[in-house]
Structures are given as C-alpha cells and as structure tokens.
Amino acid sequence: MVIDPTTIASIAHLARLSLSDDEVQLASGKISAIMGLIDEMQSVDTNGVEPLAHPLDAVQRLRSDEITEINQREELQANAPAVEKGLFLVPRVIE
Amino acid sequence: MEWETVIGLEVHVQLATKTKIFSAASTAFGAEANTQACAIDLGLPGTLPVVNEEAINMAIKLGFGINAEINKINVFERKNYFYPDLPKGYQTTQLAKPIVGAGHMDIALEDGTVHTVRIHHAHLEEDAGKSLHEDFHGMTGIDLNRAGTPLIEVVTEPDMRSAKQAVAFARKLHAIVTTLGICDGEMSQGSMRFDVNVSVRPKGQTTLGTRTETKNLNSFRFMERAINKEVQRQIEQIEDGFEIVQETRLYNGDTDEARSMRTKEEANDYRYFPCPDLLPVIIEESRLEKLRAEMPEMPEVRKARFINELGLSDYDAEILSAEAATANYFETVVQSGGDAKLAANWVMGELAKTLNQNDLTIKNCPVSAQVLGGLIARIKDNTLSGKIAKQVFEALWQGEGATADEVIEKKGLKQVTDTGAIEAIVDEVLAANPAQVEQYLAADEAKRGKMVGFFVGQIMKASKGKANPGMVNQLLKQKLG
Numbered sequence: 001m002v003i004d005p006t007t008i009a010s011i012a013h014l015a016r017l018s019l020s021d022d023e024v025q026l027a028s029g030k031i032s033a034i035m036g037l038i039d040e041m042q043s044v045d046t047n048g049v050e051p052l053a054h055p056l057d058a059v060q061r062l063r064s065d066e067i068t069e070i071n072q073r074e075e076l077q078a079n080a081p082a083v084e085k086g087l088f089l090v091p092r093v094i095e
Numbered sequence: 096m097e098w099e100t101v102i103g104l105e106v107h108v109q110l111a112t113k114t115k116i117f118s119a120a121s122t123a124f125g126a127e128a129n130t131q132a133c134a135i136d137l138g139l140p141g142t143l144p145v146v147n148e149e150a151i152n153m154a155i156k157l158g159f160g161i162n163a164e165i166n167k168i169n170v171f172e173r174k175n176y177f178y179p180d181l182p183k184g185y186q187t188t189q190l191a192k193p194i195v196g197a198g199h200m201d202i203a204l205e206d207g208t209v210h211t212v213r214i215h216h217a218h219l220e221e222d223a224g225k226s227l228h229e230d231f232h233g234m235t236g237i238d239l240n241r242a243g244t245p246l247i248e249v250v251t252e253p254d255m256r257s258a259k260q261a262v263a264f265a266r267k268l269h270a271i272v273t274t275l276g277i278c279d280g281e282m283s284q285g286s287m288r289f290d291v292n293v294s295v296r297p298k299g300q301t302t303l304g305t306r307t308e309t310k311n312l313n314s315f316r317f318m319e320r321a322i323n324k325e326v327q328r329q330i331e332q333i334e335d336g337f338e339i340v341q342e343t344r345l346y347n348g349d350t351d352e353a354r355s356m357r358t359k360e361e362a363n364d365y366r367y368f369p370c371p372d373l374l375p376v377i378i379e380e381s382r383l384e385k386l387r388a389e390m391p392e393m394p395e396v397r398k399a400r401f402i403n404e405l406g407l408s409d410y411d412a413e414i415l416s417a418e419a420a421t422a423n424y425f426e427t428v429v430q431s432g433g434d435a436k437l438a439a440n441w442v443m444g445e446l447a448k449t450l451n452q453n454d455l456t457i458k459n460c461p462v463s464a465q466v467l468g469g470l471i472a473r474i475k476d477n478t479l480s481g482k483i484a485k486q487v488f489e490a491l492w493q494g495e496g497a498t499a500d501e502v503i504e505k506k507g508l509k510q511v512t513d514t515g516a517i518e519a520i521v522d523e524v525l526a527a528n529p530a531q532v533e534q535y536l537a538a539d540e541a542k543r544g545k546m547v548g549f550f551v552g553q554i555m556k557a558s559k560g561k562a563n564p565g566m567v568n569q570l571l572k573q574k575l576g
Binding site for chain 1: 114120121129131132134145146178179192228235369373376
C-alpha cells in the first residue's frame with residue numbers, strides 16, 4: 001500500500017506538523033514501506049484470536065471518587081505565555 | 096407534497112461525580128477560572144489518567160435505566176483534534192466498545208399512544224474546557240475547570256418524527272437521569288446538552304434524506320424551536336430546487352437564528368485509536384448485581400403508582416413523576432398531609448407558581464414538604480378554607496412561622512365551622528340586602544345559581560374569609576328556600 005504525498009500532507013496538517021516538500025516526499029516513501037510490513041502482518045490468519053485493545057495483559061484500575069487535587073493554579077500557570085484573570089490566553093479563536 | 100421529519104438525538108449528560116473522569120480534581124460548578132484544573136486535565140507531559148469508579152457506576156445505571164446491554168469490556172479511545180479548550184490535542188472517549196450498548200426508551204405521545212425510540216449506544220467521555228471570546232486584547236481566554244468532567248453521550252436511532260417527539264424523549268431522559276441521581280439535571284448550567292440530527296423526506300419514502308446536525312441546545316424550548324426551524328428551512332430548500340448540504344449548524348436561542356458552522360467536506364478526520372494510557376475497563380458481574388440492587392423506582396413505574404395507588408389523573412401523575420426532586424417532595428406532602436389530590440393541586444399550583452415567580456426550584460424551596468403537608472392537613476380537616484390556606488402558605492413562604500398551625504394560631508385564621516356563628520353572619524347579610532333577596536326569589540331556578548354567588552361573596556367578606564364555604568352554601572339554601 002502506497003501512502004502518496006497528498007495524503008502525507010493532509011495528515012501532517014491534521015497533526016499540525018509543518019513539513020517541507022522534500023520532507024513530504026521522504027515521509028511518503030518511509031511510511032509506504034511501513035505499510036508494506038503491515039500488509040504482510042495482515043496476511044496472518046487471526047481467526048479465533050480475540051482482538052487486543054492494549055498490549056498489556058492487565059485491567060484498568062478504578063479510582064474512588066474523592067477530591068485530592070486541590071487548586072494549584074499559580075504553579076500550573078507559571079510557565080504559561082499569557083494569563084489574565086486566571087484564564088490562559090491564546091491567539092484569538094473565531095467560531 | 097407532504098413531508099416527513101426524521102430526527103435522531105445525541106445527548107450529552109454530565110455525570111454528577113465529585114471528581115473528573117480521569118483526575119481527582121473537583122467538578123463543582125461556578126468555581127474561579129482554572130482553580131479546578133490539575134496537571135492531568137491540562138494534559139501536561141508525564142501525567143497518567145485513572146478512571147473514576149463512580150463514572151463507571153453511573154454509566155451502568157444509565158444503561159439499566161434505558162433497557163440497554165452493558166458491555167463488560169469497554170475501551171477508551173483518543174479522538175484527535177486541535178482546539179485551545181482541549182489542551183491534550185485529543186478527547187478521551189469511546190467508539191468501538193462503548194460501555195452501554197443498544198437499548199430503548201418508550202415515550203408517551205399526546206394522543207395517548209406509546210412510541211419506542213431505539214438507543215444505538217451510550218459512551219463515556221470527557222468534556223472540554225471553555226473558551227471566552229470577550230476581548231482580552233485580541234486574544235481568547237481559556238478556563239479548563241470543565242475539562243475532564245465526565246459525560247455520558249446517549250445516541251439514539253433516527254426514530255423521532257416531530258420536534259414534539261424529540262422533546263418528549265429529552266424530557267423522559269431528563270426524568271431518568273435525575274431519578275437515578277447520576278445528573279443534577281440543571282439545563283441552564285449545561286448539565287444536559289442536545290445535538291439534533293434532522294432530515295426530511297417525502298411521506299412514504301423509506302430512504303433517509305440528507306441530514307444536518309444542530310449542536311449544543313441546552314433547553315427543551317430551544318430544541319423544539321431549532322428543530323421546527325430547520326425542518327422548515329429544509330423543506331423550503333428542496334421545494335425551491337436546492338439540495339440539502341450535510342452540515343453542522345448552530346442555533347442561537349436568544350435571537351432564534353440558525354447558521355451553518357461547517358460542511359462535511361471541511362469535517363475533521365479524528366483518527367481514533369485506543370488510548371495507550373488507559374487499559375480496557377472490565378466490568379464484573381458482581382458490580383452489575385450490586386448496582387442493579389441500588390436502582391431506584393423509575394419515573395414510569397412511579398407514574399403508574401401515582402395513578403393506581405394515589406388516584407391521580409394521568410396528566411397530574413406525568414408532571415409529578417417527571418423529576419425526582421418534585422416526585423420526592425410530592426410524596427412527602429402526601430404522607431404528612433394525608434390527601435393526594437390536594438397535595439397534587441398544591442404542588443403543581445400554588446407552590447409551582449410561587450417557585451416560578453421567585454426563580455427558585457423545588458430543591459431550594461423555602462417551604463419544606465412536611466410543612467406544606469401540615470398546611471394541607473388543616474385544609475382537609477376544615478380548619479382552613481382554600482382561600483385562607485393561600486394566606487397561610489404566603490406567611491410560611493415569608494418565614495412568618497415554622498408550621499401552618501403556628502401561623503393559624505398567630506394570625507387567628509381558624510375557619511369558622513360553628514353553625515351558630517355562621518348563621519348569624521348569613522342572617523346579617525340577608526337583612527342588609529333585601530333588594531337582592533327579592534330579586535333572587537323572583538328569579539328562575541336556572542338563574543339562581545349565579546345569583547347565590549353574590550350572597551356567598553358578602554358572607555365570606557363579612558367573616559374575613561373564615562366561614563366554611565360548604566356550610567355557608569348549605570345555610571343559604573335553607574334560608575332562601
């Protein structure tokens with residue numbers, strides 16, 4: 001399976017990655033090679049094998065519903081580029 | 096041409112947990128910005144989400160409430176997109192293996208028939224933060240207190256055929272989640288939000304028309320208006336020869352305006368994949384059994400009991416069972432007042448009216464159910480007339496006494512049921528109005544009923560409303576022949 005440069009460019013856009021044309025070409029070649037490997041893996045007969053959602057053979061632990069995280073706004077906003085009235089400021093978003 | 100409307104709903108129900116779905120920060124409403132957003136909610140590197148057990152329990156209860164299968168293995172996935180109020184760059188949600196599978200809900204329609212709406216599934220996910228678009232020097236402010244608040248999203252099949260049906264479904268779901276205690280039901284605070292998928296097709300056609308989705312409606316009234324408006328728009332488009340474009344739309348309830356937000360071509364590719372930070376959630380049979388035992392009486396069952404055991408009308412029973420807080424209040428009033436019909440009239444009448452006028456809900460009602468029950472007991476035993484009872488209620492509302500008895504005592508409002516005393520007033524009134532008595536006696540039987548109202552009014556006035564109206568009527572009948 002070949003992942004063409006157009007697809008690479010659109011995936012890069014969705015992931016907010018800035019790739020040059022050369023990098024798009026390079027990624028297209030490398031990812032297509034990986035897809036080849038995946039095609040090969042998909043030829044394996046997995047009939048009767050339960051699909052796996054996680055590589056660890058473990059179950060999710062659950063947490064009791066108790067508040068233990070208290071307000072740490074000052075520390076958490078210490079490295080934010082811009083803050084006002086307790087809000088994080090970001091470049092204007094237009095709906 | 097005759098058109099048929101097809102509606103499917105996606106409902107976001109905010110779960111009433113104390114903490115977030117993946118972190119132990121508080122979910123309380125109305126806190127100062129970013130004081131309830133911890134490192135996990137902010138998506139800082141190196142943090143690990145851990146699932147809140149209560150969110151799982153509440154989702155299971157919802158599943159029971161909508162007659163659905165519970166998926167004993169369910170998986171959290173990442174839905175990837177960029178928006179400033181989603182600091183991680185993905186929303187943790189469920190897709191392929193949601194916690195609640197297919198179910199159904201029955202809704203009562205206006206014509207008395209029952210309509211079944213199939214539920215496709217319901218999944219757990221986290222809410223995003225809030226963007227504040229007021230002017231911060233050309234920037235947008237972000238409050239992440241809401242980020243990570245647990246939501247269960249209920250997705251229906253396209254089984255509703257009118258805005259009214261969609262609203263009936265929404266109200267029923269509201270009744271179920273508040274009865275289960277898994278959501279506070281405060282629509283104005285966004286505790287329940289509706290996305291409506293609407294399409295139209297010529298009546299009789301079986302394939303579906305192209306649909307649009309109107310997002311984030313937070314009141315039943317707005318939902319009904321938004322649907323009707325969209326149906327109208329689609330029909331006009333088609334009749335004018337245009338095609339419906341599949342798109343996401345926004346509706347502004349304050350201005351009653353709708354507009355397109357984005358079309359399908361611009362729609363995101365969310366690139367879902369299982370969240371590597373979270374393991375599959377396995378639900379043991381023992382947990383299901385424990386939760387099943389905790390299930391409260393559901394609104395439908397309660398409604399039937401109000402009709403069969405308390406003798407309420409279908410209409411009264413529907414209103415009183417729709418919200419858990421109202422139903423509980425009503426039942427306490429019945430217990431302490433001893434009369435279901437009177438209790439129903441007062442809870443739906445004077446109480447609802449006064450709450451409305453003061454912009455309060457039954458949860459913060461200043462007159463407790465026991466106290467209102469005490470007032471009703473005094474109507475029932477003829478200590479109070481209905482009219483005076485309203486005065487007593489007013490006094491109780493103003494805090495002029497702790498119980499109805501105390502107010503009655505303090506203000507001397509006890510109804511006069513002494514025949515001699517009432518008779519004296521009746522005689523007085525008849526003697527003072529000889530002309531009206533003459534007119535009454537000369538009138539036809541048919542007209543007398545209306546005329547007797549004049550005397551009753553005068554007598555009630557003379558007794559300051561304290562005379563028992565039943566006895567007044569009886570005495571008048573005797574004396575006027």
